[in-house]
Amino acid sequence: AQKVTQAQTEISVVEKEDVTLDCVYETRDTTYYLFWYKQPPSGELVFLIRRNSFDEQNEISGRYSWNFQKSTSSFNFTITASQVVDSAVYFCALSVIGTYKYIFGTGTRLKVLA
Amino acid sequence: EAQVTQNPRYLITVTGKKLTVTCSQNMNHEYMSWYRQDPGLGLRQIYYSMNVEVTDKGDVPEGYKVSRKEKRNFPLILESPSPNQTSLYFCASSSTIAGVKNEQYFGPGTRLTVT
Numbered sequence: 232a233q234k235v236t237q238a239q240t241e242i243s244v245v246e247k248e249d250v251t252l253d254c255v256y257e258t259r260d261t262t263y264y265l266f267w268y269k270q271p272p273s274g275e276l277v278f279l280i281r282r283n284s285f286d287e288q289n290e291i292s293g294r295y296s297w298n299f300q301k302s303t304s305s306f307n308f309t310i311t312a313s314q315v316v317d318s319a320v321y322f323c324a325l326s327v328i329g330t331y332k333y334i335f336g337t338g339t340r341l342k343v344l345a
Numbered sequence: 346e347a348q349v350t351q352n353p354r355y356l357i358t359v360t361g362k363k364l365t366v367t368c369s370q371n372m373n374h375e376y377m378s379w380y381r382q383d384p385g386l387g388l389r390q391i392y393y394s395m396n397v398e399v400t401d402k403g404d405v406p407e408g409y410k411v412s413r414k415e416k417r418n419f420p421l422i423l424e425s426p427s428p429n430q431t432s433l434y435f436c437a438s439s440s441t442i443a444g445v446k447n448e449q450y451f452g453p454g455t456r457l458t459v460t
Contacts, residue, residue, distance in 0.1 A: 268451075274433075275454070278449065281448055331376065331393050332390060336387055337387035338387045
């Protein structure tokens with residue numbers, strides 16, 4: 232069975248601080264996709280990134296960066312110089328290739344204080 | 346505009362009264378799915394559909410039914426709602442050409458309260 236753990240339930244930071252959201256996944260399968268989604272206070276779910284298990288290259292997009300490490304089964308998300316607009320719940324998700332199920336973590340609520 | 350729509354957005358109903366939440370997408374996506382979001386539990390998959398007339402259970406299918414008669418629509422049916430189905434429901438769709446899993450597009454959510 233697959234599992235996604237986001238151990239940080241809630242994180243509060245002051246604006247301009249860097250923050251890392253942890254995501255640890257479990258699967259016996261060697262081919263899978265990992266995702267991050269953002270849910271701002273308005274409630275919609277917004278796609279941030281997709282990574283497949285063949286590609287361990289880290290990714291940077293503006294202030295956002297992702298660190299994928301198969302050795303530790305982690306796919307962590309870092310926001311550099313956080314802003315109030317980054318306040319949201321962030322979800323990590325796993326989907327094994329060849330299946331159609333998606334397993335989401337319980338989410339991390341990030342509060343960025345001005 | 347590419348989008349997933351859900352109706353209704355808010356619904357208060359009573360135990361046992363059958364209801365349907367509609368979901369429609371205009372992106373010609375093969376894959377559609379329903380999730381429920383509960384505090385502390387994140388998003389949990391209820392049912393999904395790989396294409397027309399092909400559906401399967403997710404992790405929490407009990408008490409729900411779905412159908413996929415047309416590619417664009419994927420309604421969620423609660424035949425006899427109970428209070429433990431009070432939740433925020435999201436429909437999603439994505440393209441899965443050649444097995445590649447692209448990002449899911451989510452609807453705006455339906456907040457259901459069963460009294």
